[in-house]
Amino acid sequence: MKVVFYGKEINNQWLLPDRGDVSYETLPEDRILPGDTDLLITAGGDGTFLEALQIVKDSGIPIVGVNFGRLGFLTGCSPEFIGQLFDLVERKEYYKTIHTVLAIEQEEIRSKIYPYALNEICIQRYSSAMIEVDVKIDGKHVSTYRGDGIIVATPTGSTAYSLSVGGPIVFPESGVLILSPIAPHNLNVRPLVFKDDARLEIEVKSRSPKAQLHLDNRSVDIDLPYSFVVKKAPFTITSLSFAGNDFITTLREKLMLGFDKRNGGEDHA
Secondary structure (H helix, E strand, O other), X not given: OEEEEEOOOOOHHHOOOOOOOOEEEEOOOOOOOOOOOOEEEEXXXXXXXXXXXXXXXXXXXXXXXXXXXXXXXXXXXXXHHHHHHHHHHHOOOOEEEEEEEEEEEOXXXXXXXXXXXXXXXXXXXXXXXXXXXXXXXXXXXEEEEEEOEEEEEOOHHHHOHHHHOOOOOOOOOXXXXXXXXXXXXXXXXXXXXXXXXXXXXXXXXXXXXXXXXXXXOEEEEEEOOEEEEEEEEEEEEEEEEOOOOOHHHHHHHHOOOOOOHHHOOOOOO
């Protein structure tokens, strides 16, 4: 098994001498994975894990996130776990999660930013002027969202920005996408959940000449009016987690799902 490490928090002590069945190295400066890589380990926070999308791309190489950040929702392993991680992988004692990836179809944007996202694609106002975002799903007009913008999130991104604006928590492999408005001008506008094979046509207008387009933790300014399509990418990302950092445990421990101080912190009597 060949393991490649990526991230600012890499500890050289992790790069153990080759033990015959496992070899280790850090990601080269060109950020191109060696062709014989079996596993990518990110050392940092959730942002570092999101950056791994541009590294593994459509290779199918699985990712394990080691958490040095604050919340660490995507990076469930602690640094102390490194010592046993490789044995668990070799014994296949892990949970495998397949993550949906979003793609933007717009030729101009591809020259400015990597057009794929693991968490969400977000369109936001650039100035104090609100923006109008017209959305069609599979050719049918859904709504014109007036406000600060919209978020199109994957199930993976349902616990990120989308959640903070009132979107639902969705299990990772649910086969859906989420459309969440940001500070909508109309109070009868609510998040929507729809099948992930849908095609979203998005048109953005505003009194402001610009808006911002975000793909995970990457951003680009766009000139308005602007139109683009969002759809599921033709590839997925695979992550590995281990006993104690599965999705439900992470919800309960890191998002404190069901926490109730009336019951000593438990969610049941």
